[in-house]
Amino acid sequence: MTRHELDQIAVLFRQHGRMVYRRCLRILGNPSDAEEATQEVFIRVIRSKTDSSQRESVVQWLYRITTNHCLNIVRNRGRRGELKADREAELPRQRAETEAPKLLLLRRLLVEADPQQAQAAIYVHLDGLSQREAAELMGVSRRTVGNLLERFTAWARERVDA
Amino acid sequence: MKEIWDFTAPEDDDLDPERPSDLALDRLYADELDGEAAARIEARLAASPDDRARFEALDRHFDDIDEVDPRRLLASIRREAEQPATLMERLRAGWMAWIGGLVVVGAAVIAFFVLRPAANGPDGLGPGPDIVTLKGGPVLAVQRRGADGRGQPVASGEPVAPGDTLKFTVTLSARSAVRIIGVEADGARYDAFPLEGGPSPIIEPGEKVPLGGAVTLDDAEGRETLFLLACPAEVEPADCRVGADGPACPDGCRFDRFVLDKQGSAQ
Numbered sequence: 001m002t003r004h005e006l007d008q009i010a011v012l013f014r015q016h017g018r019m020v021y022r023r024c025l026r027i028l029g030n031p032s033d034a035e036e037a038t039q040e041v042f043i044r045v046i047r048s049k050t051d052s053s054q055r056e057s058v059v060q061w062l063y064r065i066t067t068n069h070c071l072n073i074v075r076n077r078g079r080r081g082e083l084k085a086d087r088e089a090e091l092p093r094q095r096a097e098t099e100a101p102k103l104l105l106l107r108r109l110l111v112e113a114d115p116q117q118a119q120a121a122i123y124v125h126l127d128g129l130s131q132r133e134a135a136e137l138m139g140v141s142r143r144t145v146g147n148l149l150e151r152f153t154a155w156a157r158e159r160v161d162a
Numbered sequence: 163m164k165e166i167w168d169f170t171a172p173e174d175d176d177l178d179p180e181r182p183s184d185l186a187l188d189r190l191y192a193d194e195l196d197g198e199a200a201a202r203i204e205a206r207l208a209a210s211p212d213d214r215a216r217f218e219a220l221d222r223h224f225d226d227i228d229e230v231d232p233r234r235l236l237a238s239i240r241r242e243a244e245q246p247a248t249l250m251e252r253l254r255a256g257w258m259a260w261i262g263g264l265v266v267v268g269a270a271v272i273a274f275f276v277l278r279p280a281a282n283g284p285d286g287l288g289p290g291p292d293i294v295t296l297k298g299g300p301v302l303a304v305q306r307r308g309a310d311g312r313g314q315p316v317a318s319g320e321p322v323a324p325g326d327t328l329k330f331t332v333t334l335s336a337r338s339a340v341r342i343i344g345v346e347a348d349g350a351r352y353d354a355f356p357l358e359g360g361p362s363p364i365i366e367p368g369e370k371v372p373l374g375g376a377v378t379l380d381d382a383e384g385r386e387t388l389f390l391l392a393c394p395a396e397v398e399p400a401d402c403r404v405g406a407d408g409p410a411c412p413d414g415c416r417f418d419r420f421v422l423d424k425q426g427s428a429q
Binding site for chain 1: 179183184185186188189192194220229230232235236238239240242243244353356358359360361362363396397398400401411412413
């Protein structure tokens, strides 16, 4: 790896590292997991040899990569029964008391949810994005996001009832 | 039961629709928004102390997060980046599955490039020049839904028509994250599988494993190329950059190419 590439890594990390960490913490709910995942996201970005400067939106690109990576972690650990205690401090809307139970439930549902539905649920329910923003990130129509969320909710209701 | 309903509906109902999302604030902070969008959010920030506080929080340095030492984190990233993936890392990253799959393929791996068996279409056309594939690599097969609702195999390079409905099967030697990207004649790309985008599904190894969903071809004529991307389960094929000349993917990913010759009338 050249000096220039190492400098690029440092610049990308300084500009967006905190955002990636914040997303990891929100999805994973645990600081040590979030730190490890942040490192893995940047390693993945570096090894993909992708030139981030060619991206129209580096923020959206990193949102997508981080979401996919952290969702995989949640699902893999959940299946192995290794999910750690959720942290409530990183709620997006400062309504920790009312939202903490919902957040806990959502994270547990993500483990077994359909991957596409889980991704839509993260963007809309966890991040608080509009369906239009989620659609743009996922590269699908807003209607598709709505359908994914409807199916996720229906599945979640069955899951809880069971 | 009520809890499930509550975590969805009320959030959309009681939030101010003009409230910028964290994504919008992150993009504003990174100077990625166009002038109009940036001006709209800045006006909102000027009028809303809460949102202003959220935006200012983005400006806090990484050092302000107690539990993270950004210098140590960056040093770890650079150290990892400087080193080629070790054997253990590759195994952790899913190479074990790939190596296992390749072992199963066995002697065929020795013969590097082989010709995929010709699968003649209904009109007797043989496969085009795009069927050379790496033995043991992923293989994409396409079926066209006939008038009787049954699938008819389509060969790479064979003419297809707008309105044709295509279904896919894949042959994989290892458990893989799978995605199919279509590149139209004008270079536009689209998700052929999964149709709704999102994370790529993990598919277990097997012969001609059917993928869900079906693609109905649009009216655009010309050569269209489908790229089957198969990556180790921990790698997201959506991170590949796909152009007309092929995909550029993270390490460990493999691909197969399938050409559709879209013509104006059904064959």
